[in-house]
Amino acid sequence: MNVFVPESAFDDQRAPIYFAVNNSGWKASYLRASVTDGTAYDSSTSNVGAALKAGYVFADIANRSRGLVGADGTAPGKAPAAVVDAKAAVRYLRLNDATMPGSAERIVINGTSGGGALVSILGASGNSGEYDPYLAAIGAAGIDAKGRSTLRDDVFAVNAYCPITDLGNADAAYEWLYTALATRDTTGSNPSPEDAAAIAAQFPAYERSLGLRNPDGSRLTAANMLDTIKKEVVRSAETYLKADPAHTIPPLGGTFDITSGGLGGTPTTKSYVNDWIDVDNATDTVRSVDMTKYLAFVATQATLKTTPAFDAVGVNGNTTSGTETDLFGPPTQKYMNYTEYSWNHNDVAGDGSGLDDTGLTWDQYTAEQSTTVDDQVHLINPMDFVGTSADTAPNWYVRHGTRDRDTAFTVSLNLDRALAADKQVKDLNYQLAWIQPHAGNYDVPEAMAWIAKVVRKAGDPLASGRRG
16 A cells, blocks of 8 residues: 655645555556656546645555466455455554544545446445454454454445446346347347347346335336436436536437547547437437437447356356456466356366356355355445445445446446445435546546535544544
8 A cells, every 4th residue: 555645634634535446357456656746637637636636645555356376376366355455454544543644534435447346345345244354364454363353444435437346246237238129239249149148137136136216216127227227328418418518419410529548549539420319409408318229339339248248257168367257266266157157157177167067056056155256256246235234435426437338337326226225325426427438537526526525514533533
């Protein structure tokens, strides 16, 4: 962990601590020095610059996760290592709260993609005793000789972008979203139609099991999920239009001219015909959205993921660790399937995973007390902790781009609905971000204004009596 203190916060034990994780794809992150003394930062586009300008202490957090290879050749980053390391960092800040600038009662955690998922589970699972054995194993602060917790690891606020989370159900959500309106077929990205259909069929029961509700009180189910996503897209577009008089959306038949790249590379601009959203720019309102064409538009920004999308290794002869499959299993094993479908359909002999090698179905394997893969899935899933006895963060700012195909929109939407039902959550700011891709920190002024608001509303952290 690197900690950077702006001059304005040297003697300030009330300043928030902006706690940034730097993971992508749930991969391990290495120690980063985001702040260089004497360097200028644009606070309108850089979350680093904005945090320093606001007088916040900035902490860069590194952690174990998938892709990390130990000196002995094993994989020490298996789940839930990333969460455990982040919790250890929070505990270390609390241990030293009285002697360092900033307040550990005002930790704001920020992350994108796999990092967005990491801060989501970190924010949802505050002080859960389920992590204590893992924390004890790495010598984390605040675990006594008997393995009991003596420090807290809850946080004040979560700032998450496009969280790749709920991995145990992410394949079902992805296939359902992109087969419900034949998006895979329309865009020529359905290499395994039978697999896609079978995985998608699992989604309605899962969604129903969550018992979530929309803001109008209606049950959120597979039957109304597409309409719910449509309403969020409409809200995103209208929020964008109303934010600035200069903002417009091209008419039907017009083009979206989208520039990507840059940051050291050559930016490129591509044009996409608008055949899916009809707006009235004069009144900043949306007349209609064609969901079939909208999802096809999303799927043309980047080719849809494989089937399965997240637990693909070991299925259909795939031996390349290109998905999150290697996040699971024991450190001595390269990967282990972590979803029922992929486990039962693993066809790579000798990989130690699946029905073919163990002789056990997913249900039979996970019923055994000695298995850990189902526990690993649980311990990185915020949906399993929101609304429970865990101390969920009271403030959440979650964004998922409207042209982000890296995970299904249902994933962030479900997280939002679950958080809305949790009485511990006091301020929830969720939105599909207009025409944003799989990315983060693209709305720095808005996000920092929200952080300033919830910090101001919470009042003096020294008056809470919860330091240390």
